[in-house]
Amino acid sequence: MAAVGTWSFSRPAVERMRCMLLAGQNATDVVETAIAEVEDDVDTGRHIVGRGGYPNSKGVVECDAAIMEGVPGRFGAVAALRGIAQPCRVARKVMEKSPHSLLVGDGAEAFAQELGFTSEPNANMLSDHSATAYREYLEKNKLVRGGHDTIGLIALDLSGNITVGVSTSGAPFKAPGRVGDSPLPGCGLYADHKVGAAAATGDGDKIMCYCPSFHVVQLMRQGSSPNEACQAVLADIQRRIGGDKCFELGLISLNMKGEVGAASSVEFPYTFWNQGLSSVEELVINQ
Numbered sequence: 001m002a003a004v005g006t007w008s009f010s011r012p013a014v015e016r017m018r019c020m021l022l023a024g025q026n027a028t029d030v031v032e033t034a035i036a037e038v039e040d041d042v043d044t045g046r047h048i049v050g051r052g053g054y055p056n057s058k059g060v061v062e063c064d065a066a067i068m069e070g071v072p073g074r075f076g077a078v079a080a081l082r083g084i085a086q087p088c089r090v091a092r093k094v095m096e097k098s099p100h101s102l103l104v105g106d107g108a109e110a111f112a113q114e115l116g117f118t119s120e121p122n123a124n125m126l127s128d129h130s131a132t133a134y135r136e137y138l139e140k141n142k143l144v145r146g147g148h149d150t151i152g153l154i155a156l157d158l159s160g161n162i163t164v165g166v167s168t169s170g171a172p173f174k175a176p177g178r179v180g181d182s183p184l185p186g187c188g189l190y191a192d193h194k195v196g197a198a199a200a201t202g203d204g205d206k207i208m209c210y211c212p213s214f215h216v217v218q219l220m221r222q223g224s225s226p227n228e229a230c231q232a233v234l235a236d237i238q239r240r241i242g243g244d245k246c247f248e249l250g251l252i253s254l255n256m257k258g259e260v261g262a263a264s265s266v267e268f269p270y271t272f273w274n275q276g277l278s279s280v281e282e283l284v285i286n287q
C-alpha cells in the first residue's frame with residue numbers, strides 16, 4: 001500500500017488515503033474521495049482546484065479532472081466543466097457509465113446532471129479569494145500566470161490495484177474552453193497495473209506536448225525506479241526544448257512496490273506514505 005500527492009496542500013488528502021487504504025478500501029474509491037474533499041474545500045489555501053478555483057477570463061470556473069486505473073482501458077475525464085463542485089466524481093462516472101472517455105463543456109455538465117449531480121450557479125463556485133483575484137485581474141487587465149496547485153493523487157491498495165486521479169481549475173483566467181494537460185491520458189496522468197502510475201502538474205499548455213506521465217510509466221516498465229523515471233523525463237524535455245530552463249513541470253510517480261519518485265523544474269513539495277512509514281511525509285524538490 002502507498003499514496004502520493006502533488007504540493008504541500010495534498011498532505012491531508014494523502015493522510016485520508018492512508019487511513020482508507022489501511023481500512024482495506026480500493027484504490028479508486030480512495031483517490032476519488034480524497035480528491036473530492038480537496039475540490040469541495042475552499043479554505044485550504046489552494047486556488048486551482050474545484051470550488052474556489054480561479055475562474056476563466058469571463059469569470060466562470062471551468063474544471064478539468066480525470067481518473068485512470070491501472071487496468072487497460074479504464075480511464076474517464078471531464079474538461080471545461082462548469083458548475084460541478086466535485087469534477088473528479090464525474091470523471092469516474094465517465095469511466096464507469098459512459099461509452100466515451102472524455103466529455104467536455106456543456107456535454108460533460110449534461111452527463112453529470114443525468115447521473116444526479118447538481119449544477120450550481122457560478123457564484124457558488126467562486127470563493128471570496130478567487131472572486132477578489134478575478135476583480136484584480138480585470139482591473140489590471142493582464143493575464144496573471146503562475147501559482148500552481150493542481151491536485152494529483154496516486155494510490156496503491158492492499159490488493160495491488162493502482163489508481164491515479166487529477167483535478168484542476170486550470171490556468172488562472174484562461175480563455176473559456178481552454179483545456180490543460182490534466183484530463184489528457186499520458187499527459188496529466190497515466191497508470192498501468194503491471195508497472196505503476198504517474199501524474200503531472202504545472203504549465204499544461206506545454207506539458208501536453210510531451211506526454212510526460214506516459215513516458216514516466218514507460219521508463220518504469222523498462223526498469224527505472226520512480227525517481228529515476230521522473231528525473232529522466234524531465235531531463236529529456238529539457239534537452240528537447242534546448243537551453244537551461246524548462247517550463248513549469250512537477251512529476252510524481254509510484255510503482256507497484258510502493259516506491260515513490262518525483263522530479264520538477266520548479267520548487268515542488270510533494271507528500272507520500274507507504275508501508276515503511278508510520279506517517280505521511282513531505283519532501284521538497286528545490287531548483
Ligand code: SD4
Pocket residue numbers: 048064147148149150168169170171179180181182200201202203204205207
Ligand atoms: C493546467 N496543469 O491546467 C494544470 C495546472 C496546474 O498546478 O497543474 N497547476 O495547466
